[in-house]
Amino acid sequence: MAVKGLDIFKLTPKKNCKECGFPTCMAFSMKVAAGAAEIDKCPYITDEAKAQLSEATAPPMKTIKIGTGDTECALGGETVLFRHEKTYVNKALFAVEFSDADSDDEIAKKVAHLEAVKYDRIGELMCVEVASVRYAADKAKFLDLIAKVIELGRVPMAVVEDVEVAKEAAEAIKAAKGILMGATPANADAIVEVAKAADVVLGVSAGSIEELHDTVEKIEAAGYKNLVLNVGDSSVKEAYNNAVTIRTNTLKGDDRTFGYPSVVFVNKIACCEQMEVALASAFVLRYGSIIVMSDMDFKQALPLFGLRQNIFTDPQKPMRVEPTIYEFNKADDNSPVLVTVDFALSYFVVSGEIERSKVPAYLAIPDAGGYSVLTAWAAGKFGASVISDFIKESGIADKTKCRKLILPGKVAVLQGDVAEALPDWEVIVGPTEAMQIPKFLRDLMGI
Ligand code: SF4
Structure with a gap:
């Protein structure tokens, strides 16, 4: 249970000597209550008061x-x-x-x-x-x-x-x-x-x-x-x-x-x-x-x-994977490049389907804030400039001579702008559902 500043103040010697770095004992007590200062900063506080406080501030569940x-x-x-x-x-x-x-x-x-x-x-x-x-x-x-x-x-x-x-x-x-x-x-x-x-x-x-x-x-x-x-x-x-x-x-x-x-x-x-x-x-x-x-x-x-x-995942933190280029099925210099977001679930679903396709391919993951494709797009974190800048800066153009860049089907609307920003690439709209990726890739690469 949280300890109030006033409860801590009652345990201080009330000298207002400033040795703790705070102007008054009350100011110090409020900081300790907020977790912004350690009780040990007051050299005059008694061991008994410290013990009382540490018991009171201990987490309720061990x-x-x-x-x-x-x-x-x-x-x-x-x-x-x-x-x-x-x-x-x-x-x-x-x-x-x-x-x-x-x-x-x-x-x-x-x-x-x-x-x-x-x-x-x-x-x-x-x-x-x-x-x-x-x-x-x-x-x-x-x-x-x-x-x-x-x-x-x-x-x-x-x-x-x-x-x-x-x-x-x-x-x-x-x-x-x-x-x-x-x-x-x-x-x-x-x-x-x-x-x-x-x-x-x-x-x-x-x-x-x-x-x-x-x-x-x-x-x-x-x-x-x-x-x-x-x-x-x-x-x-x-x-x-x-x-x-x-x-x-x-x-x-x-x-x-x-x-x-x-x-x-x-x-x-x-x-x-x-x-x-x-x-x-x-x-x-x-x-x-x-x-x-x-x-x-x-x-x-x-x-x-x-x-x-x-x-048991933290609802305040999106589950993310590292924004980078991932390789699948021994991708080489003839492999196409798919793009998706850094939301962990999107990555693992898409990567699983690429593996299942057995088609050598790269997966480009820009920093999209850890959101799903449509959420990231709506939040302005997965737009044409984010994708094209990432493709230019990631060095993927040196890894493959294949210039097929596959966007998620749900953001087909980005095709024109990405193609304009990346004139050397053939920008293709991919499937809207990950499960369609294996057939799509095999058809695309004629396998
Ligand atoms: Fe009060 Fe202790 Fe801080 Fe002095 S050092 S002002 S006595 S809390």
Whole structure:
């Protein structure tokens, strides 16, 4: 919650000595409240006041790091309830759950899906980031599964409440910076010491949201704040209500006990595979930081990955690619030049279709502000002069002797002006839809 300038002013010594670089203590306090000055700039402020302030200005929801190296991810750290208010900070992660009660065939199928499901969309390579491993009864198989998912490059989440087994699980996951999902009201005192010793994130579960609150308070009092919260798995209603309550209380209330990322075991509350995908979608929108599925193949992953990418992009920043000349299918000095905008989605759709055509070609991308073709054109960022200046300055004329320049069909109106500015080029109006590009290019080049 934001701290007001007046609250900070109450903590200053009110000397108005200017040593902080501001004319008065009040002016200094207002700057600190606005985030434009550090409280340490006042040499007279007491340690007690500093501690009070740092607690008050701490973000309401903690950022929790898991994984190491390529698998490192951040969870939580959110500051708004709705994406349109500002932006979400750390994307929801997907997990697949293994168990020592699974048959070898089931495990092999999940492993095959985990390895196969990778989706490259708009420059982001997406996969299932976390592997949850639930302890049932076979400790050796449970620990083997943890080792296996680490070997597969996934962040391990060991789901185990038995404190003795949890000690071994914590040892197994500590180098991979995994999650020990094991704290309950009954074992909190003991398991927090296990998590502390291994320095791993501790997952907290309870039978009700009130119990969850009390258990988190107890763990925090024991000095551990590296936590994630299980929203509950007795029913869809309970999990959804708890996910919303936890996030709303964190961001809008005064109590920060729930200020941690949440874990949703969709595999425990869904009645079937289709319902798992539907619920996972709901929890991407409403506050799952880790969403656990029983399995994830391509047909489940693609809609979820697409939804997640749309929700966790910053709505205030257009997704762009670098304005430059791109080459496809071993473009050479006889290859035509297509033009489109630097909006990432336009680039990836057009480039995919050029690749599919198998026709060697160049793709010229001027700086069009990161907008789509028609928006950029309407905003004056993708006009004839932008295109012709880019073609002249990019050096593309030295790369190809072919002088065919293909404009997007949606801006056919630019053909005359671009042709006038580039008299050496044959300016051609291309298709209005990217899917028409392969046939268009093959016909154009007589292939
Ligand atoms: Fe006030 Fe401290 Fe700044 Fe002096 S240095 S004016 S006491 S805030």
